[in-house]
Amino acid sequence: MSKILMKGNEAIGEGAIRAGCRHFFGYPITPQSELPHYLAKRMPEVNGVFLQAESEVSSINMVYGAAGAGKRVMTSSSSPGLSLMQEGISYLVGAELPCVVVNIMRGGPGLGNIAPAQGDYFQSTKGGGHGDYKLITLAPESVQEIIDLMAKAFDLSDQYRNPVMLLGDGVLGQMMEPVELGDIKDVKQTEKTWAASGMKGRNKPNIINSLYIQPEDCEDMNEKLFAKYAEISGKEKLWEEYQLDEADIVLVAYGTAARICKSAVDKAREKGIKAGLVRPITLWPFPDNVIADAASSANNVLTVEMSMGQMVEDVRLAVNGTCPVHFYGRSGGMVPLVSDVLAEIEKLAAGGDR
Amino acid sequence: MMKKIFTRPKALTESPFHYCPGCSHGIVHRLVAEVIDELGVADDTVGVCPVGCAVFAYNYFNVDMFQASHGRAPAVATGIKRSLPDRIVFTYQGDGDLASIGTAEIVHAVARSEKFTSIFINNAVYGMTGGQMAPTTLIGQKTTTTPAGRDQEETGFPIKMSEMLSTLDGAAYVARVSVHSPQHIVKAKKAIKKAFEIQMSGKGFAMVEVLSICPTNWGMSPSESLKWLEENMIPYYPLGVYKEPAEVK
Amino acid sequence: MLEEILMAGFGGQGILSTGQLLANAGMMEDKHVAWIPSYGPEMRGGTANCGVSISDQPISSPLVTEPTTLIVMTRPALEKFGKAVVPGGRILINSSLVDQDIDRDDVLVMKIPANKIAEEIGNPRVANNIILGAVLELTGIVKIESVVESLKKVLPPRRHNMIPANQEALERGAALAKELK
Structure with missing residues (x-):
């Protein structure tokens, strides 16, 4: 076809x-x-x-x-x-x-x-x-x-x-x-x-x-x-794992935000930053176990949404304190830029204060 | 040998009605069931009951039934009839359901001339929630939310649904009947039967508004209520056929 | 290779369909493509923009916020998007409609009197494809033949008589760009 x-x-x-x-x-x-x-x-x-x-x-x-x-x-x-x-x-x-x-x-x-x-x-x-x-x-x-x-x-x-x-x-x-x-x-x-x-x-x-x-x-x-x-x-949980190999920084995002994050992850990897992404495909049931697994070997989790932060609450529940969960979002119809997400990743990689 | 001259219609289940003494719902349920029996369509009929006193009607009609959210029975019936065009679909709704919260749904179902039948019980009061003012409550009528009597300066005027809906081109048959006397009950049944027949002939939307009594919330005995309906409701809500297909006339 | 092209102008200029034509041509070359319009009240007669991404890799973000190539058909579009083009990118201006300059020396600016050339070709409706031809030449993103092939697919058969004029337009635009190179 x-x-x-x-x-x-x-x-x-x-x-x-x-x-x-x-x-x-x-x-x-x-x-x-x-x-x-x-x-x-x-x-x-x-x-x-x-x-x-x-x-x-x-x-x-x-x-x-x-x-x-x-x-x-x-x-x-x-x-x-x-x-x-x-x-x-x-x-x-x-x-x-x-x-x-x-x-x-x-x-x-x-x-x-x-x-x-x-x-x-x-x-x-x-x-x-x-x-x-x-x-x-x-x-x-x-x-x-x-x-x-x-x-x-x-x-x-x-x-x-x-x-x-x-x-x-x-x-x-x-x-x-x-x-x-x-x-x-x-x-x-x-x-x-x-x-x-x-x-x-x-x-x-x-x-x-x-x-x-x-x-x-x-x-x-x-x-x-x-x-x-x-x-x-x-x-019935569905998700995609993207560049999670040895990921120090695990992004979590869905839908359009996840596509933007994939670009950011690629650019971070080009710069030698080990970033990866978990993309929930079912938002409920939420693939919490996958996020927990990825977080267990990571230094930071970064949730990216086109909102003031909603899924991030489920991500925090999934990670359950094993590593810090950060949030970056745009709202009201604004869409995050790849460069903005990359900047967030770089800040985390540098260990700096967001 | 004794001849059985009165029996329960097959289209009613064995469940005893929960309605208050004197309530008209029992009569109208029976009329609808008799019509279903006489037309021989129980196997093909799907009913939709409202939120209100008739919310449990699915326990009483011995046909496939839906319980719809408040006022939305015409939308639910639209979904059913558009899915199963060869079935007979009816809604059974009170005045709060059809004439207040569900006005958009009934108006647009009529405008589209959806091929189902609505039985509209107008007893000028909310029953189940405790005797509040209905959109059909008469001027001066006391209810729990108009304790001094309905004042048009405060709460406006009662809605005449049959008159209003009959102005829409999509209405094939609209009639207002009453069940306050045996003669009127006979006429009411004829109207209900016609409303089902019009649906079956594919002519379009049909509604029968049934003036009914609510002794409990009117604070009257059943016989006082029947008299009150005749003397107060009928002058404001005249009985008759408001719309019928030309060829039926 | 990722080319992110933003086309911006007024509704009715055929911007959205020119973008779809390019995306379709990219798809025919088995490239990854995405097309996204500006939408809503503004598309009913006001400004009309669309972004087209073409890449040999899956396209992560379909939104074109920092175009590698900008095509502008109106002055407001130049003002709005001229600064967003990445350094080293290209701005193509339909100079039949826009008589303004852009104050940037880190991008290639090409002015094409597209409507004038379209009239020479004898069909004012091919103006967009003159600019598109120049884009193809400057970027090498898809071949002219692929665009012509996709015209055969997107145009209904009764409009196939339009194809030669469109092909000529694409070639004229490409020739102009070649001179500039």
């Missing part, structure tokens, strides 16, 4: 189609709009459903309906839209419904701006809405990785009956890179015997519900969810 040049946002759409998703509900917001544009054209070609909802609140509840009816379904938005969806996402988790939610993050808080940012890490990985829950959160760094992760996103969400978040930023959504799409394959989907799609001869109704009026039942539900999360934590 030959490569084609594709935008990140479009790759999310094509990846979803190839993963067997035939239902999309969404509301326009920059910088993810190319995704609905793409699917508005693409869904009819595969007899799928594309519907522009009246709000993000409606989008996520349409997702709830389609997911409960047993369909592979996706919605997408950017930061403020995700805030609006949080109640619905909590209901999806409570009713154990699979779906894929895309967040192409932008600068915040408030209306913020449309520039790339990573300020929604907490919202994505710590629950985000009300109640005790987690979203499996995937953070690709390239257009090709988007294509590669979309099928996984839908499979994980079906397998564990939990929403999956695909978390990117404006750079990832807007950039074009060559991708190899591969052949379109038949998608094997698990049968959803729990779906409320009309009884059709079943003698007991299926009910899609997140109401557990008795506290004992609700606690049971929470324990069931967390048993599932323990299994996911054990099995």
Whole structure:
């Protein structure tokens, strides 16, 4: 197969189609709009459903309906839209419904701006809405990785009956890179015997519900969810190790920030500084063991984010005091420069005070 | 031999209703279930219940059911119907759910002429949360958040949803009925049946607004409540068909 | 080898598609490429910029903040990005549209009256490719043939009659750059 040049946002759409998703509900917001544009054209070609909802609140509840009816379904938005969806996402988790939610993050808080940012890490990985829950959160760094992760996103969400978040930023959504799409394959989907799609001869109704009026039942539900999360934590962590050989300085970054860090690591190595990078691909479950391992033989850990420092808290928990954890970030839509990250690495290498 | 002249509709489960004495929900649940039975569509029907007193409706309807977040039943129903166009989908919503927090969802479901049916219970008060003012509470009506009676200077005017939604081109059928007397219950059932039939014929969105009583939160006996509905609600919320397809007329 | 090219001008000048054409040509030569636009309200008629990175190594950061080559089609773009070019880099100015100089002696500055030449060719829409031709000659980043090949891919068949004029534009630009070398 030959490569084609594709935008990140479009790759999310094509990846979803190839993963067997035939239902999309969404509301326009920059910088993810190319995704609905793409699917508005693409869904009819595969007899799928594309519907522009009246709000993000409606989008996520349409997702709830389609997911409960047993369909592979996706919605997408950017930061403020995700805030609006949080109640619905909590209901999806409570009713154990699979779906894929895309967040192409932008600068915040408030209306913020449309520039790339990573300020929604907490919202994505710590629950985000009300109640005790987690979203499996995937953070690709390239257009090709988007294509590669979309099928996984839908499979994980079906397998564990939990929403999956695909978390990117404006750079990832807007950039074009060559991708190899591969052949379109038949998608094997698990049968959803729990779906409320009309009884059709079943003698007991299926009910899609997140109401557990008795506290004992609700606690049971929470324990069931967390048993599932323990299994996911054990099995589903994804990460990339970059130049970690004998790394004295271990960088931790995801998505666009990780790409910038790779450049900085390369330049540091050219200067004889042993720097390396751990790039979490699943932000939840967080590859804490990998970071702990890398930190155990390092002098310093440097977390780089396009935020005021969110993932750094998980990095500190993972490192657990075995070496100092530093942070460098830009926020509000500002993107770190390779030279800035390199300067941070050089300061640490010199043993200087940051 | 004795002839059985009254029985539980098949589209209702054996679960006893939790509703207060005199509440209209039981009557309307039964009417919806009878219609599902008569149309023979229980196997193909998916219902969506709201947040409010009818939140447990999934325990009562003997069909596949969803419980939706507050006000979002029309969005959930949209997701279901767009996924399963050959199924019969209905929402069952109260006045706080449909006419307050869920106004955007119902308006746009109607505007898109989504092919599902909404049963809208208007009893002019919030029930489950403790008798607060609803968007349909009448001027002068006392509630726990309008203890001196609803004053339009403070809280504005009640919303007439049937009139409002019938102005939208996407509305195929909109009717307001009441269940305060046996004759009205018969008429209400006919309207509900028509609303399901219109969905099945693919003509578009259909809604039946059902004027209902809430003796508990109105602070009246059931019989006083029936009289209050007739004397106060019907003059403000006139009964009738507000929209129907031309060919059905 | 990493070439980071920033193209900057107004919306409607075809900047974004010229950038995509270059990225596509790089991809056809099996190079690593990335294209990223400025986006949002500003792309609806105001300024339009895009960055194109081409390398024989995987591209770490797709953002072009310190371009090795800058192409400017408007005066504000020159003012905004002229200082960001790395020392030893290149600034190509469409002098049909920008009559301003840049006060730097550590970069190569090339002024090309692209619109005037495009009119000589007989098609005002090929102006960008005259400048692109010069970039190809100065950087050696991709071959002219690869750009022509990718034109065949990105243009719909009914527009393939545009290809000879574009090829001429690329060659004219390259010839101008060769003189300068």
